Amino acid sequence: MRKNPVDENSLRKASALLARQWVAEAEKALETEGTPTPSSAFQKKMEALLRGETAAKKHRILSFKPALAAIAMILVALLTWFALRPAAPIRQTLWLPEGEELVRWEEGGSREGWYSLSILFQDDHKLNIRCGKYKAPVSYKPESLGSSLNLEQMEEGGKTVDVYRRGSQDDYQYVWMDEEEKLYFLIWSTFDAETNQKIIHQLSAEIMENSGKSVSDSATLIRLVSEKTKRRISP
């Protein structure tokens, strides 16, 4: 059991006496031992400090700490919001025909060779995107797609690429060959031609924009496609 605490008033008096004794003792030592002569380096340093020069530097450093902490907290908050925010409705980012709703999406393929993403809509409509190494499925080379191909030049995202289009209302394909990156993209869907064109054109443009020169390997690009598409699609 705790008891016998000293009362505050006595502590005030005693600590005041102690402080006076310290001062007295220090003054006595100063008298007996003589006044120390500060070094010139110390005097210069102190003069700078008293002018506020050194202190200003210190203040800058000290002030930066809370500022950095605040910035870090804001960044963390932003990243958290970005990671946890509800997936943007696909309609906001990808044009869809009126009344059309997303049902689900599926991934396929292998990371080494190719990647595919199937986006399933109502009424059995489907949008597929497939990305792979250029040499992988030879059948997707433009030459092998037959005479129905029409070459188009797409100028999106500051980059011009050749896009081969073929298909009918039920099977409408874009084949996009990226010669530099040795990648192919095959995009097709089951919407009507006009709808396909809008969806695919937009998606292709986004992929192109994301797969600029900085992307040096297919795995990265495939991941980009995957992540970008996932962000737009609610499972």
Place this chain on the structure above:
Amino acid sequence: MLLCFMTLANPEDRELFSRLYQEHLPLLLSRGQKLLGNQADAEDAVHDVFLRLMDSPERLRHLPDNEQKAFLLVCVQNQALDMLKKRKHMADFSYEEALAGQVYEAPDEPDDILRLTEAIARLPLQQQEILVLHYHLGLKYAEIGKLIGKKAGAVQRTVSRLRQNIGETMKGEAL
């Protein structure tokens, strides 16, 4: 940040620190030298104390002149203690020796206050300083914590524990 620069730019504070430096430098250097054993370390201690106090000049601003001197002295002692700890010279350092020859003469004070002062003076130096800073100089726990590098809660617990211990010691001595 702006507030800090405004504080630094306050001419009254500059004048205050310049005056304290001019008036008390020999005393502070002498005290630091006695505790640390050499002048270079004492100069470092004094410099660091001024540097730290200039962060919060309000602590000194409202103290009477004689208490400003005591406050600076306590700060230099505390800085010397920190430096000794960092340099791991504690094993070779005795506060009792450093404070030897200190005579507590206060004929105007009642006996119980003298006994209490002696009891406090037997504590380790940093604990003495905490009590002086809190009870004599009126610093809040957080302010003391900032000076000695501890959290306010830890300082508060230390003060409370010291009060209990001193009280029990004095009661034991009285018996």
